[in-house]
Structures are given as structure tokens and as C-alpha cells.
Amino acid sequence: MTAVVEPAPPALSAPPELLERDEDGQRLGALLWRPGSGWRAVSSAVLGGGIGERAWVMNVQVAHGYTRTDPEAHLAELARRAGLRGPGVGLMTAAEVARRGTGSDGGVEAVATAGIEVRGWAAAPGPAVPAPQAPGTINIVVTVPAPLTDAALVNAVATATEAKVQALLDAGHDCSGTPTDAVCVLARQPPADGPAEPFAGPRSLWGARLARAVHAAVGAALPAPGVS
Template identity: 70%
Template sequence: MERLWHVEDGIRLPALVWRAGDGWRMASSAVLGGGIGERAWVLNAQVPHGYRRTDPARHLAALAHRAGARGAGVGLMTAADVTRCAHAADGGVEAAVTVGLGVSTWAASPEDGEAGPPPAGTINIVVAVPAALTDAALVNAVATATEAKVQALLEAGHDCSGTPTDAVCVAARVPRPGEEPHAFAGPRSPWGARLARAVHRAVLAGAAAEPGRR
């Protein structure tokens, strides 16, 4: 990933850009470019703590444009230090994870969520799979990445399943002519198992290096 810089509220902050290029389909929960479709880049931008803008998608699109990213892409944001991005690979699958646990929680909480735009997310997972996956398998891969994240957080000693605004982006190759995409990406499927191991190692490294609650 390429590191770039931007200024927000007078603070110089980093952003990470993966220029994937053509030939990739991505499934993401990101505020910009979420859903499933062909995407050419991924931006993971650090924003100030207490981020209050109500147009995060527009903000991310502007940052991506300034970075020279063209076409459709995925934009994520976080208050975590993206220069501490943790990387891991397994059998061709590559994972890049930024971890910040200042607002950690369990997914199933008795408290209702707050209305309105959420604060900047703190754990962002980006995974590249060098194989073609069906839409269902892409969704399956997002679930597998999330399972691996929770496993790593627990192993790192964190009493949580993540933060309220974590985001995931899984990229897979566009099928070649006549190629049959893989229909499964669960943790015991060939590509899902590799994805799970890569994400697990990256989140474990990022969580272990987390300097404390922000």
C-alpha cells in the first residue's frame, strides 16, 4: 500500500492507498464504494479523533481524487494510526489491517445504538484473494474475515468482538473467460482458510501493538 498525507483540522494525517487496477471485484461494508462490484482502488484514511463531518463518503471521494485514484473504488476511514498497518499473507491471500480499540464493544449489546452518522471506524480489514469468487462467496469471505478478527482479538487479550464501526473489504479477481468462480469462502474452504489465517495474523499483530485505549 502507498502512503499519502492530507490535512484535516490543521492536523497532518496519513492515508493508505492500494491501487488494485482493473480486474478486481470487491465486497465491502465501507461508507464509500460499499456493496459488491468492480473496484479499482482502496483508500484507508486516518481522520482526527472526534471526527464530526456528516458527509464521510464525499470526504473520502475527495481524498481519493486528490490521491489520483480514478474510477470506482472503496473508501474507509479510521481514527487509528494507519502507519501502524499490520500485514500478513497466506497461500497468495494478503491482508492489511489497521487496529484501534478506543471504543471497543461486543456485537450483541443490550444498549441501543446511537442515531445519526457513526464515528470514524477503528478496525479496518482489507483482503486480496487472487482467485475468482461468486457473490455468495464474497459475502462468505467477509463473514470469515470477521470471524478471524474476533478470534485474534480474544487471543490478544481484548474483551470485545471489535468496535461499533469496523469495516471490511474483500477483493477477488474478476473471472477469466470460461472460468468458474469459487462458490465457497468459509473458514474450511481452500481460499477461505487462507483468508482466515492471513486476517487472523494481521489482526493479532495489530491488536498486540495497540498502544492502549484512545
């Protein structure tokens, strides 16, 4: 995978790099964050999900019609090829990651990639395992320059999800998301003898900033209604 030099949006931490690779007969991209030490994450990603210290985050584009049954191994392989070391987070999407949306508020930075070919309401009735459909994923990566408790990290995921749904509705999309949406929130490692923020709901200081940043990023990443 090779890095493509491009103008970087302003960010507290280093903005994501755009990597490219040839796979399945296509030129595919990936966004890579290297926050380094002193950060931990909460994520629903297939690789490096959960809560813990993370040295990197990669949002990887795959081909439409992706058929591999080992996405965690695939992501780990791509991380090795990119020279990444230590624990990290790997997300996957069929959306074109170069067309990302960004948002920032009070030091919080959010980046979203959005494919919404398959979308709907989370509590819609229907079979637990729907028939195969075209891919669609909204992936969100947020950096918060403040230490958060475990509970606040979980709260941040809920807040990011609320802001995503608000952005979808504001853009005219009748849905709460796609079946494969994923999120990763990076926050500073709490000091050993110092306090950490206990809340990240939408009316807390950092939660409100996170919500506004995510809302802007998802809104910028979404296609117009009627466009996949």
C-alpha cells in the same frame, strides 16, 4: 496528498502506498491500493460499498473527534486529490494507519488498522444509539488472487470477521470489535467462460488462507491489553 517511500511487505499485488496530508491541524495518513483492472470487491465501506469491480481502495485516517457529516463526499474528495479514477472503495478510521498490521497465507494478503478505544460485544444489551465516545475502528483489507462468486465474496466477509474476533480474544481483548469496523475483500474478476470459487468459509481452500492472513494482520495491528 504526497506519497511516503517506505519498505514494502511482500505481496501478490502491489502493497499499499502510504499517503499523507495536512487536515484539521494534523498530519494524517492514508493507505492506498491500486490493484488496477480485473478485480472486484465486496465491502461494507461508506464509499464504494457492496459488490462490484473496483480499481482502488483507500483506508483514510481522520482526526479524533471527527465531526463531518458527509464522510462519503469527504472520501470522494480525497480520492480526487490523489488522482484516482474509476470506481473505488473508501474506508475511514481514527487509527494511525502507518501502524498497520499485515498477514499473508498462500497468496492471500491482509492489512489491518486498529483503534479499539470503543469496543464491546456485538449482541451486548444497550441503547441502539450510544452516547458519543472516543473513536475506534478496525478496518481490514484483503486481496485474494482467485475469482470468487458473489456468495463466496459474502462468505469471505464472514470469515474475515470470525478471524478478527479470534485475534481480539487471542490478544486478551474482551470484545468482538468496535461499532464502526469495516472490511473490504478484493478478488480476481471471474472469467466470462470459466469457473469461480463457490466457497470462502474458514474450511475452504481460500477461506482458510484468508482467515489465517486476517488473524495475523489484526493481531499485529492491535494495541496490547490496557493500551488504547
